[in-house]
Structures are given as structure tokens and as C-alpha cells.
Amino acid sequence: xxxxxxxxxxxxxxxxxxxxxxxxxxxxxxxxxxxxxxxxxxxxxxxxxxxxxxxxxxxxxxxxxxxxxxxxxxxxxxxxxxxxxxxxxxxxxxxxxxxxxx
Amino acid sequence: xxxxxxxxxxxxxxxxxxxxxxxxxxxxxxxxxxxxxxxxxxxxxxxxxxxxxxxxxxxxxxxxxxxxxxxxxxxxxxxxxxxxxxxxxxxxxxxxxxxxxxxxxxxxxxxxxxxxxx
Numbered sequence: 001x002x003x004x005x006x007x008x009x010x011x012x013x014x015x016x017x018x019x020x021x022x023x024x025x026x027x028x029x030x031x032x033x034x035x036x037x038x039x040x041x042x043x044x045x046x047x048x049x050x051x052x053x054x055x056x057x058x059x060x061x062x063x064x065x066x067x068x069x070x071x072x073x074x075x076x077x078x079x080x081x082x083x084x085x086x087x088x089x090x091x092x093x094x095x096x097x098x099x100x101x102x
Numbered sequence: 103x104x105x106x107x108x109x110x111x112x113x114x115x116x117x118x119x120x121x122x123x124x125x126x127x128x129x130x131x132x133x134x135x136x137x138x139x140x141x142x143x144x145x146x147x148x149x150x151x152x153x154x155x156x157x158x159x160x161x162x163x164x165x166x167x168x169x170x171x172x173x174x175x176x177x178x179x180x181x182x183x184x185x186x187x188x189x190x191x192x193x194x195x196x197x198x199x200x201x202x203x204x205x206x207x208x209x210x211x212x213x214x215x216x217x218x219x220x
Binding site: 002015022023026028098099100101102 | 142
């Protein structure tokens with residue numbers, strides 16, 4: 001049961017995603033929500049860091065927050081999994097503890 | 103009984119976030135729950151010696167940190183890489199804290215039942 005990391009700030013405004021990825025452990029999960037979903041865009045400056053992290057952790061993106069920002073599923077980088085609110089709840093149950101990088 | 107870990111990542115003297123986290127921390131400790139504190143990223147600036155927040159009319163954080171021992175807090179840890187990146191050294195801190203390497207942080211966090219974003 002790995003740690004679930006929650007990141008909610010755009011990587012273009014805050015270093016919190018990079019700071020999180022520098023401290024994740026093998027088997028942890030990272031969920032991008034709110035402004036952090038912009039990190040999931042193909043070609044984003046955050047993409048290389050996320051792809052590198054995928055070797056060790058699973059990365060999820062909250063689909064309603066993508067939709068609200070006009071980001072279509074096809075625009076999301078390979079290897080990232082979309083989850084809805086039910087999926088968010090499931091992730092919360094499957095991991096412990098939960099660490100927020102807000 | 104739950105093991106609490108407070109992860110302090112915010113710089114001091116910007117609003118009341120650090121003080122509020124410490125209030126919460128002392129409340130948890132007062133209920134005899136095991137509490138550890140980890141300073142990461144800009145949170146390490148709260149530990150710097152020689153702070154004079156009174157110059158800005160602000161209250162000091164240091165006496166609160168010094169009081170944590172009295173509340174039975176298990177200990178204070180600081181990530182060594184966060185200090186180095188910010189030009190700080192362990193001997194320049196206001197309090198005795200234990201160093202932890204970045205590579206050890208994941209395991210340290212995983213060992214907690216509840217992580218509070220301080």
C-alpha cells in the first residue's frame with residue numbers, strides 16, 4: 001500500500017509537482033488535480049519529469065478538472081490514467097497515507 | 103492511536119499558515135498522539151536562527167517550535183538537500199533537528215498513518 005500524493009498547482013506556477021516527484025517512493029501513486037492537470041498535456045515542460053516518474057509510480061489525472069479546463073483525453077500524455085471522482089475515492093482507499101503537496 | 107507526520111513546506115512570515123499548523127500540531131500532541139515534524143522545501147526557513155519578525159510587527163515562530171518538546175512531540179527532522187539548496191547549514195538553525203536525506207523521505211512518510219500538509 002503506497003502513499004497517494006495529491007498535487008493541485010500548475011507546474012508553470014509552482015514547483016510543487018517537481019518537489020513531490022523528487023520524494024515519491026516505489027509503488028506510490030500521484031494524482032494531478034485542479035491546476036496541476038495542465039502538467040498532463042503532451043509537450044508540457046512538466047512532461048519529461050512525469051514520464052521519468054512513471055518508471056516508479058502510477059500517475060493519475062482527475063478527468064473533471066481536465067474537462068473544466070478544455071483539455072481533451074487525446075491531449076493527455078501517454079502513460080497517465082484518467083480517473084473520475086469515484087476513481088479518486090478508490091485511490092484514497094487503496095493507498096495510505098495521503099500526502100497533499102498544496 | 104495514530105502516528106501523525108506534519109510536513110512543513112511553507113516559508114514563515116507569509117500569512118499565518120505556519121502558526122496555524124503548529125497550533126494544530128500541538129493540539130494533536132496534547133491528545134497524546136505520536137507526532138513527528140518534517141521540514142521540507144521553503145519550510146526549512148522557519149528553522150533559521152536570528153529571525154526578527156518583530157521588525158515587521160509579526161510574532162516569532164521559534165518559541166512555538168521550542169515548546170514542541172514540552173508537548174511530547176517525537177522529534178523534528180529536516181531534509182538536508184532542502185537546506186543546501188537554500189544556502190542554509192545545520193549549524194545555522196535555531197533548534198536541534200535531525201537531518202534526513204531526500205532518498206529517505208519516501209520511507210519516512212510511508213511510515214505515518216496521517217500526513218498533515220503544514
